[in-house]
Amino acid sequence: MISNDSNIYSEILIRLQKLYPEIKSKLIFNSPFEFYVSVILSAQCTDEKVNFVTKDLFQYLKNFDDLNSISLDSLEKAIHSTGFYHNKAKSLKEGAKFILENFGGNLPNEFDNLIKIPGIGRKSAYAILGYVFNKSAIIVDTHVKRLAVRLSISKKDDPLIVEKEIASNVEEKDWFKFSYFLNQHGRTICTAKKPKCPECVLYDICPKVGISINK
DNA sequence: CTCCCGATAT
């Protein structure tokens, strides 16, 4: 099939690779446990703020046993500034209990097991797989979702659809990269509110350029 | 679809 848009995926990979050469989480972690805590705290919160909070937290919170033992009240106080602190503290403690009871206190490295942990959804499960265990994963967060729609990779604003489109159009070895690139680009250039289209390296291949770009 | 919530941009 001779078609220009059949190359949009590889074009995105090539161009964004140059812009975001280092594929690494901005979250600072030194163990699967620390990433688990950080990824839960990172919901609606900058990675910088998470790192600020975990710097002190990880001095005394070393594993799932510690997390299971700490009082809800002191945990809430410690993570307060990340927002949603009541939900997050509850998720962290319930998740820790679940991991101790079902996985012997070790964070599992299979998607099907991760997704069973209370407080861990698809996005967090894939983040753990990709960043901690270097397994293939497609992280579809709000940025990836938004860019997939703008770039007409997906017609629907649905994480599962976006995931399937990427899975079937990108080589598996590039899945994680691809979603990482869209995420980075969404944070910096193709922002939700005022996308910087004139600065965008995908400008000429973006179908939504010039049209109302509010989705 | 709503609720959770503090921080930051506007």
Added chain:
DNA sequence: ATATCAGGAG
């Protein structure tokens, strides 16, 4: 002052 950010649970 207020809109917006954003993943997961119910």
